[in-house]
Amino acid sequence: MTPVSSALAHLECSKCGSVLAADVIRQLCACGAPLLARYDLQKAAASLTVAELARRPWSLWRYAELLPIRDLLRYTVSLGEIITPIVPLAVIGGEIGVDDLRCKDDGLLPTGSFKARGAAVGVSRALELGVKAFAMPTNGNAGGAWSMYGRRAGIDAHVVVPRDAPAIHRYEMEAAGAKVTLVDGVIADAGKVVAQMVRETGMYDASTLKEPYRIEGKKTMGFELAEQYDWQMPDVLLYPTGGGVGLIGIYKGLLELRTIGFPIDRLPRMVAVQAAGCAPIVRAFDAGLRESQFWQDSKTAAFGINVPKALGDFLVLDAVYATDGCAIAVDDNAIADARRRVAAVEGMLLCPEGAATIAAAAALRESGWIRAGERVLTINTGNGIKSVL
Ligand SMILES: *Cc1c(COP(=O)(O)O)cnc(C)c1O
Numbered sequence: 001m002t003p004v005s006s007a008l009a010h011l012e013c014s015k016c017g018s019v020l021a022a023d024v025i026r027q028l029c030a031c032g033a034p035l036l037a038r039y040d041l042q043k044a045a046a047s048l049t050v051a052e053l054a055r056r057p058w059s060l061w062r063y064a065e066l067l068p069i070r071d072l073l074r075y076t077v078s079l080g081e082i083i084t085p086i087v088p089l090a091v092i093g094g095e096i097g098v099d100d101l102r103c104k105d106d107g108l109l110p111t112g113s114f115k116a117r118g119a120a121v122g123v124s125r126a127l128e129l130g131v132k133a134f135a136m137p138t139n140g141n142a143g144g145a146w147s148m149y150g151r152r153a154g155i156d157a158h159v160v161v162p163r164d165a166p167a168i169h170r171y172e173m174e175a176a177g178a179k180v181t182l183v184d185g186v187i188a189d190a191g192k193v194v195a196q197m198v199r200e201t202g203m204y205d206a207s208t209l210k211e212p213y214r215i216e217g218k219k220t221m222g223f224e225l226a227e228q229y230d231w232q233m234p235d236v237l238l239y240p241t242g243g244g245v246g247l248i249g250i251y252k253g254l255l256e257l258r259t260i261g262f263p264i265d266r267l268p269r270m271v272a273v274q275a276a277g278c279a280p281i282v283r284a285f286d287a288g289l290r291e292s293q294f295w296q297d298s299k300t301a302a303f304g305i306n307v308p309k310a311l312g313d314f315l316v317l318d319a320v321y322a323t324d325g326c327a328i329a330v331d332d333n334a335i336a337d338a339r340r341r342v343a344a345v346e347g348m349l350l351c352p353e354g355a356a357t358i359a360a361a362a363a364l365r366e367s368g369w370i371r372a373g374e375r376v377l378t379i380n381t382g383n384g385i386k387s388v389l
Contacts (some may be wrong), residue, residue, distance in 0.1 A: 004064045005072075007044035011035040011212055014315060022068070025129050027210050034209040034312055036252070037068050037216050045260035053227065058083045060117060060220040066256055068125050068216050075128040077153045079110035081120050086228050086377070089358075091345040093376075096362040100375040102234070103358075104225055107351060107383030111145040111172070113304075114221065114246060114381045119145035121217030126204060127153045134158065134204040135197045137190030139242070139303040140169030141382055146206060147176035158197060160190040165303055168386055186298055188308050208243035209311045215249045222253030225377065231263045235374035238360050240353035240381055241272040241281055241327075242307035244316035251319035268377065270325035272316055273360040275300035275332060280309055281316055285327035290317050301332050301389055302352035304381060326369060334359040336389050349384030 011020045015033030020026060022037065029035050044065035056062035060081045061072065069075055086104045093101030106114035123146065126134065133156035136146060143159035150157040157178035161170060162185060173180050183190050191207060198205045205211060226233065233254075239247040247270060258264045272281045278298035284291060295308040310316065320327055330338075339355035342348055350358065357378035364370045 004047050006067055006070050007039040007041070007065045008068045008070070009038050009040045012038045014312075023070070023129070025131065025204065026212060027205050034315070035212040037212050039066055039256065041256065041260050048260060050262065060120065060217070060224070063220055063223050066223070066253075067121055068213050069121070069128055071128060075124050077124045077127060077149050078120060079116065079148065079152065081109060081116060083224050083228075084108050086225065087348060089342065089346050089348070092342055092358060095345075097365045097372065098361060098370060098376045099373060100234075101361065101378070102376070103348070103350070103354070103378045103380050104221070105348070105380045106221065107354070107380050111141070111148050112383035112386050113141035113145065113351070114218065114379070115141040115145035116149075117217040117220055118142070118214035118245065119149040119217065121220075122146070122206065122211065122214040123149040123153050123155065125213040125216075126155060126206070126211070131155055131204040133201075134206040135160070135194045136206040137161075137187050137194045138169070139187050139306055140165045141304055141386075142208070143178065144169050144172040144176075147173040147178035150178070151176045158203065160193045160197070162186055162190055166387060186306060186308060188294070208245055215245050215252065218246050218249035219253030219256075221246060221379070222250035223257060225250070226254060226257055226262065226264055232265055233268050234377040235268060236271060236364075236370055236376045237268040238271045238273050238357040238376070238378045240302065240305050240356050240379065241274055241316060242305040243310045244272065244281070244312050246379065246381065247272055247319055248312055248315045251323070267323045270319050270323045271360065271364070272320055272325070272327040273357050274327065274329045275302050275305055275335065275356060276329045277332065278306050278308060279329035281313060282327040282329045284313065284317060285320060290314055292317075302335055302356055304351070304353040305356065326364075328360050328363060330356050330359040330363060338362070339384070339389055343384070350380045351382035351384050351387055352389050353382060354378065354380030354384075
């Protein structure tokens with residue numbers, strides 16, 4: 001096999017466009033916006049081809065040229081990140097009038113959520129850059145994944161968690177030896193504590209989009225699904241949106257693949273699915289805005305999407321507008337009903353956030369936004385058995 005290496009070129013500010021060298025620890029741009037990894041796509045195209053991919057192992061590391069780790073042999077921190085299956089939901093599809101309804105099941109990843117993608121790549125890159133300790137706010141899955149991958153890398157994890165977040169996540173983080181701090185309030189309140197810890201200690205801030213590499217792991221969702229659909233993309237892709245990194249990542253990944261010549265016919269219409277009790281992106285979309293406002297007193301049983309104001313909200317909205325997508329909120333009853341129904345007729349227990357995408361698909365089909373005959377993909381972001389609902 002030809003040796004492959006990262007085509008990482010530099011970091012670019014998502015707002016002001018500043019270009020920064022990549023091989024030192026970076027957090028946000030001086031202007032306060034997230035930095036994004038940019039690649040020498042011509043270099044990547046030379047070795048990352050459809051034919052070459054077919055020979056590579058079935059894990060997210062198969063996309064090495066478009067991942068940010070320079071020395072994969074030395075710094076890969078892995079717990080066995082499989083290519084997650086896309087499962088047809090024919091019965092539910094029939095019930096809601098979508099003939100081709102499928103679900104990409106990221107609940108099967110290590111630590112039971114798609115946060116493993118961000119942690120595998122983010123922690124590997126942090127190790128390569130010499131990070132010794134990091135802090136992050138989390139509703140649970142991100143903290144669980146980063147604690148476990150951090151432990152494996154020998155990097156200390158400091159996680160700050162809203163007191164109401166499900167206990168299972170706390171057990172997971174503590175089992176990995178993370179230092180867990182509980183706070184009253186929501187993830188935004190946890191974020192303030194993290195900011196203070198980082199100011200005082202100089203620790204690496206691993207908060208969503210405050211370091212540039214977690215999103216690089218999450219974009220592999222887009223790489224995988226494009227490959228799994230044999231480049232004939234579904235018409236609609238529904239994603240449960242909290243911080244929005246998954247949606248931004250899928251969009252970024254698909255654009256990169258298309259630019260290096262992969263035969264992606266078109267992008268799916270991307271739908272940001274939120275909970276009615278925390279729907280800042282939906283409110284912004286409905287008003288035609290490019291940024292969201294802080295959502296007061298947010299509340300939903302789908303903890304992964306209880307994010308009142310996402311740092312990358314403008315990137316989520318960009319992706320939604322650019323693909324002719326939309327944003328939609330579903331209430332907690334609809335989420336619970338969808339979760340029960342999918343388990344009862346498909347034998348698949350979705351996480352609440354994943355169930356929200358099914359409820360949203362039903363609502364969008366009902367309203368006619370999803371048309372008869374369209375192919376629809378939902379993402380189950382976590383393992384159903386991690387949550388009680
Ligand atoms: C974190 C999380 C989300 C939201 O993901 P973002 O990419 O940050 O929007 C959705 N579902 C689950 C289960 C999560 O843990």
